[in-house]
Amino acid sequence: xxxxxxxxxxxxxxxxxxxxxxxxxxxxxxxxxxxxxxxxxxxxxxxxxxxxxxxxxxxxxxxxxxxxxxxxxxxxxxxxxxxxxxxxxxxxxxxxxxxxxxxxxxxxxxxxxxxxxxxxxxxxxxxxxxxxxxxxxxxxxxxxxxxxxxxxxxxxxxxxxxxxxxxxxxxxxxxxxxxxxxxxxxxxxxxxxxxxxxxxxxxxxxxxxxxxxxxxxxxxxxxxxxxxxxxxxxxxxxxxxxxxxxxxxxxxxxxxxxxxxxxxxxxxxxxxxxxxxxxxxxxxxxxxxxxxxxxxxxxxxxxxxxxxxxxxxxxxxxxxxxxxxxxxxxxxxxxxxxxxxxxxxxxxxxxxxxxxxxxxxxx
Amino acid sequence: xxxxxxxxxxxxxxxxxxxxxxxxxxxxxxxxxxxxxxxxxxxxxxxxxxxxxxxxxxxxxxxxxxxxxxxxxxxxxxxxxxxxxxxxxxxxxxxxxxxxxxxxxxxxxxxxxxxxxxxxxxxxxxxxxxxxxxxxxxxxxxxxxxxxxxxxxxxxxxxxxxxxxxxxxxxxxxxxxxxxxxxxxxxxxxxxxxxxxxxxxxxxxxxxxxxxxxxxxxxxxxxxxxxxxxxxxxxxxxxxxxxxxxxxxxxxxxxxxxxxxxxxxxxxxxxxxxxxxxxxxxxxxxxxxxxxxxxxxxxxxxxxxxxxxxxxxxxxxxxxxxxxxxxxxxxxxxxxxxxxxxxxxxxxxxxxxxxxxxxxxxx
Numbered sequence: 001x002x003x004x005x006x007x008x009x010x011x012x013x014x015x016x017x018x019x020x021x022x023x024x025x026x027x028x029x030x031x032x033x034x035x036x037x038x039x040x041x042x043x044x045x046x047x048x049x050x051x052x053x054x055x056x057x058x059x060x061x062x063x064x065x066x067x068x069x070x071x072x073x074x075x076x077x078x079x080x081x082x083x084x085x086x087x088x089x090x091x092x093x094x095x096x097x098x099x100x101x102x103x104x105x106x107x108x109x110x111x112x113x114x115x116x117x118x119x120x121x122x123x124x125x126x127x128x129x130x131x132x133x134x135x136x137x138x139x140x141x142x143x144x145x146x147x148x149x150x151x152x153x154x155x156x157x158x159x160x161x162x163x164x165x166x167x168x169x170x171x172x173x174x175x176x177x178x179x180x181x182x183x184x185x186x187x188x189x190x191x192x193x194x195x196x197x198x199x200x201x202x203x204x205x206x207x208x209x210x211x212x213x214x215x216x217x218x219x220x221x222x223x224x225x226x227x228x229x230x231x232x233x234x235x236x237x238x239x240x241x242x243x244x245x246x247x248x249x250x251x252x253x254x255x256x257x258x259x260x261x262x263x264x265x266x267x268x269x270x271x272x273x274x275x276x277x278x279x280x281x282x283x284x285x286x287x288x289x290x291x292x293x294x295x296x297x298x299x300x301x302x303x304x305x306x307x308x309x310x311x312x313x314x315x316x317x318x319x320x321x322x323x324x325x326x327x328x329x330x331x332x333x334x335x336x337x338x339x340x341x342x343x344x345x346x347x348x349x350x351x352x353x354x355x356x357x358x359x360x361x362x363x
Numbered sequence: 364x365x366x367x368x369x370x371x372x373x374x375x376x377x378x379x380x381x382x383x384x385x386x387x388x389x390x391x392x393x394x395x396x397x398x399x400x401x402x403x404x405x406x407x408x409x410x411x412x413x414x415x416x417x418x419x420x421x422x423x424x425x426x427x428x429x430x431x432x433x434x435x436x437x438x439x440x441x442x443x444x445x446x447x448x449x450x451x452x453x454x455x456x457x458x459x460x461x462x463x464x465x466x467x468x469x470x471x472x473x474x475x476x477x478x479x480x481x482x483x484x485x486x487x488x489x490x491x492x493x494x495x496x497x498x499x500x501x502x503x504x505x506x507x508x509x510x511x512x513x514x515x516x517x518x519x520x521x522x523x524x525x526x527x528x529x530x531x532x533x534x535x536x537x538x539x540x541x542x543x544x545x546x547x548x549x550x551x552x553x554x555x556x557x558x559x560x561x562x563x564x565x566x567x568x569x570x571x572x573x574x575x576x577x578x579x580x581x582x583x584x585x586x587x588x589x590x591x592x593x594x595x596x597x598x599x600x601x602x603x604x605x606x607x608x609x610x611x612x613x614x615x616x617x618x619x620x621x622x623x624x625x626x627x628x629x630x631x632x633x634x635x636x637x638x639x640x641x642x643x644x645x646x647x648x649x650x651x652x653x654x655x656x657x658x659x660x661x662x663x664x665x666x667x668x669x670x671x672x673x674x675x676x677x678x679x680x681x682x683x684x685x686x687x688x689x690x691x692x693x694x695x696x697x698x699x700x701x702x703x704x705x706x707x708x709x710x711x712x713x714x715x716x717x718x719x720x721x722x723x724x725x726x
Binding site: 243 | 474514571608610611612615643655660661
């Protein structure tokens with residue numbers, strides 16, 4: 001664990017923009033989260049706001065109010081929001097500067113590097129605190145090309161993909177790891193986003209901050225290292241975006257470069273268009289065609305997991321039955337019923353080969 | 364045109380490692396190529412070596428020998444080789460330093476930046492020449508996210524994809540542009556590799572040196588800008604790698620983010636495994652499944668173009684007939700018979716919609 005932390009947001013209730021904060025409140029092994037600072041939701045418990053579970057993480061409206069509560073030592077203030085274009089909202093700068101003056105280091109996963117903002121960089125130097133910009137690309141000397149070493153990995157690899165961005169892939173992947181642990185399996189997770197790193201991921205990389213040429217090698221390297229160091233029973237790979245999201249198609253890397261034999265596919269039936277592109281009506285393709293596409297890359301979809309946002313119980317059940325009939329695979333509600341069934345299913349499968357990576361017959 | 368140039372190689376005859384040099388000898392609008400420096404092939408004509416066509420580009424074994432020939436002013440020396448991992452071969456450093464001392468600027472598309480090698484950087488400063496590292500990523504402030512503006516582009520877009528890397532996609536794309544020009548069309552090309560830039564491409568970006576998150580937006584931006592500035596009849600997009608190449612799966616971006624409605628698919632029948640991964644026998648999937656996969660992304664494969672390396676005339680004809688029967692689309696030999704037929708074919712097609720990008724019915 002790196003230390004204690006607070007999370008800065010500006011509207012914790014917003015599913016999309018506060019995604020990083022939600023992940024941190026849901027659970028992190030890297031930090032002990034002491035509070036959320038959010039001017040819009042003071043006095044609440046962040047856990048209760050998120051999903052009704054009290055987690056003893058109070059929300060304060062200002063950093064000053066939090067510090068007045070005599071919270072003890074705080075090591076990090078984490079920027080808990082995602083913004084359009086990854087720009088750092090200047091409205092947050094006073095809070096960040098105040099944190100630095102109180103000896104608190106700053107962690108950010110935004111595209112705009114806080115360490116490149118002169119006033120922040122200088123202040124951090126004066127107060128000897130760190131500015132950790134997670135998305136800053138690694139130097140090339142630390143990056144890996146794909147080598148084919150993935151073939152040495154003999155345990156099953158399951159990629160948690162989705163039909164859109166921002167619909168719960170990381171959360172489902174974490175639930176799968178937890179469920180596998182409870183069933184006595186040594187399960188590991190490969191993180192591929194900044195929130196995954198913030199949650200304490202040891203193996204992985206920040207996908208979208210990587211030069212394209214190194215993505216395949218970084219996926220492979222993370223999996224191979226994880227396999228060699230932990231000898232796991234199963235590896236879950238956090239997916240990103242979706243295979244046909246025009247704003248950033250992604251997913252084939254996990255199957256063809258990471259050699260995932262299996263996929264758990266997260267889907268939000270109430271969402272008709274790709275998030276952020278509702279106005280231009282960029283349609284999310286059908287679930288059935290997504291499963292076919294995944295098959296063409298060489299992986300078998302084990303189960304569909306549903307994000308039920310915007311659905312009532314009746315509609316949820318209707319979709320579950322419809323998709324099970326249509327696809328002939330289990331459709332699971334991770335947040336409501338857990339994912340134990342997928343782990344049971346996984347246990348019955350032996351180490352299948354990935355046709356592309358393992359040199360079986362090409363599809 | 365940027366100026367006159369020489370190309371440095373170390374084995375011009377090698378199809379794979381001298382790919383950049385071959386592209387430059389084949390034709391560039393950015394430079395006037397005066398010579399190739401290659402210790403292994405002095406005294407020959409580079410054009411004749413490449414494909415039997417004399418191009419008045421002599422090969423010298425050393426820079427000194429070239430300079431003794433009183434060649435007049437030379438502005439640039441281009442590193443014409445691709446190396447494993449993109450490392451700059453130190454055996455070339457004396458030649459590069461000598462060029463700098465003669466006032467010649469250096470252009471490199473290697474992963475390793477020549478401008479970061481202290482002796483080279485310092486020497487360049489002393490002699491006031493430029494070190495142009497094409498793969499150095501642009502600053503984020505100059506990069507674009509995907510916006511959906513691609514929908515404003517009304518002309519047909521044709522992505523030239525392939526079933527592997529390094530089998531002639533860029534060359535076929537250039538031939539298509541030339542053939543279209545000869546048939547009176549205003550055809551434009553989007554370059555996506557460093558050689559494309561070196562050949563004088565005005566619209567495009569270096570795909571593999573781009574942070575993953577900006578790839579979709581850079582593809583879109585290049586196409587939209589090209590469309591607005593040149594009002595073309597057709598845009599050809601240079602593909603990279605292949606959809607299922609484990610060392611860097613790529614291609615869906617051109618269809619789902621760049622809205623390509625059509626694909627010309629380059630294929631090398633004699634190649635069974637992905638280049639560089641023959642030892643681990645990573646199989647290239649079947650041509651038929653590739654066409655199906657492209658269809659799933661929303662594009663129609665107009666024609667297959669064959670790289671006939673390693674095939675005799677009889678085998679070539681056999682594959683041509685076999686693939687035409689199997690796929691029901693034309694199979695063309697670009698270097699032997701040209702690509703006029705594909706342009707004719709394209710003329711008969713009206714501006715079809717891309718189902719994903721243009722909001723038609725999802726696949």
